Amino acid sequence: MDYKVSEYVKMLDINSAKEEVERMLSQKIEPKEIRNQIFLGLTEVGRKYERGEYFIGDLIVSGMLVKEVLALEEMKDSSSANSPQNKGRILIGTVCDDIHDIGKDIMTELLASGGIEVINLGVDVPPQKFVEGIRKYNPDILGLSCTMTTSINYIFKTIDVIKDAGLRDNLKIIIGGTAISKKYSNINLADEIVNDAYKGLKICQEWVGKNS
Ligand code: B12
Incomplete structure (x- = not known):
């Protein structure tokens, strides 16, 4: 249409x-x-x-x-808000040097309406701030948003710093944003890469057992 x-x-x-x-x-x-x-x-x-x-x-x-x-x-999306009870927690943010947040905020809104607790660290988030966030909030999932190809290195750096801090093993990592999906869809550092918020929601819900 x-x-x-x-x-x-x-x-x-x-x-x-x-x-x-x-x-x-x-x-x-x-x-x-x-x-x-x-x-x-x-x-x-x-x-x-x-x-x-x-x-x-x-x-x-x-x-x-x-x-x-x-x-x-x-x-505001009501289609996925079939459970008012929060189950699972995601820490989300746009990586360093990138101030785009429209996509991240759509993802945030969908996740929240889909019953996942979201802690949003905002934009231009340095790797160390993600580490501090993981320590403070103990999330099940980390969501990294990246809209510019020039910030992709910060995806790698962020995941490296998380690994070095010994925080990677019990954490699922999902990456989204235009930049990451266009050129680097074969990155295997993360558990999932999507450039569609609805797919992202489904994956996160499966990880935290909301669809079971
Ligand atoms: C709007 C916009 C801006 C706005 C941002 C407003 C805001 N509050 O976000 C403003 C004006 C601030 C801006 C600034 C700049 N921009 Co800009 N911007 C755009 C534009 C037009 C749209 C981006 C967007 O919002 N897309 C829509 C969202 C919904 O899509 P999305 O991010 O992919 O998100 C979806 C999925 O990916 C997913 N998703 C997103 N995040 C996450 C996270 C997780 C965990 C998951 C699961 C899913 C997920 O969910 C969303 C919905 O499905 C694009 C062009 C384009 N068509 O992409 C350029 C673009 C991204 N910008 C660009 C540039 C160059 C800049 C500037 C550097 C310009 C300048 N010279 O200053 C600055 C950047 C400053 C900085 N340090 O970040 C370039 C980037 C080129 C590159 N290297 O990759 C683009 C591609 C334009 C171009 N064609 O050149 N920009």
Whole structure:
């Protein structure tokens, strides 16, 4: 089906994008489908930036736009919120030198609505801060988000530092984000690599036994 929302995102038209999302919601179109359409628009924004048609200010506007739309109450996902009881805990953050958090925050929201407790360390998180977080919160899962290829080394560094601290063995590690999925899908340091939050949720739920 052809929706206009991706076009409005691509054109950075916040008001029209919001109106279109509200219209889609009123037609009972699933938030998941709406998100997919929004991300198509966002991909186009990235392409325009690559071609020099958009500038950093435009990227900032696209980030604001998407956050505003995703913050709409009706966009919160209820499909996986079938168990109010938290089971399992994930510590999540965007790796060092990377401040992108739209994808991580979608993952965070889905995990929480899927009954997994989430501790979100934010963006630009140094390896040592992940180690401190693991010691403090004792999570079942560590989630690393990486949107830029230039930050991929921090995935390796973070996992290395965790290993050196003797904290790797009882921890599942899942990696997500555009950068990691594009080029480095054969990394075997982590237990799983996904660039789709819904797949990520399913994997995490299986790990903590929520689907059993
Ligand atoms: C919005 C945006 C910004 C916004 C970020 C706003 C924000 N709050 O996040 C702003 C304007 C701040 C920004 C800044 C920059 N950006 Co930028 N940005 C983008 C843009 C357009 C979209 C990224 C995005 O949010 N995608 C949508 C999300 C939903 O997708 P996702 O991250 O993949 O997440 C999904 C999955 O991967 C998964 N997921 C994500 N995290 C996790 C974690 C776990 C554990 C799991 C399981 C799953 C999971 O769930 C999500 C939903 O399915 C992209 C272009 C593009 N199309 O990718 C460029 C892009 C990522 N940016 C880029 C660049 C270069 C920059 C800057 C360096 C620009 C500059 N010159 O200053 C700075 C970076 C500064 C820094 N140190 O980080 C480049 C990166 C190139 C590279 N080397 O890889 C891109 C690709 C643009 C381009 N084509 O050149 N950016």
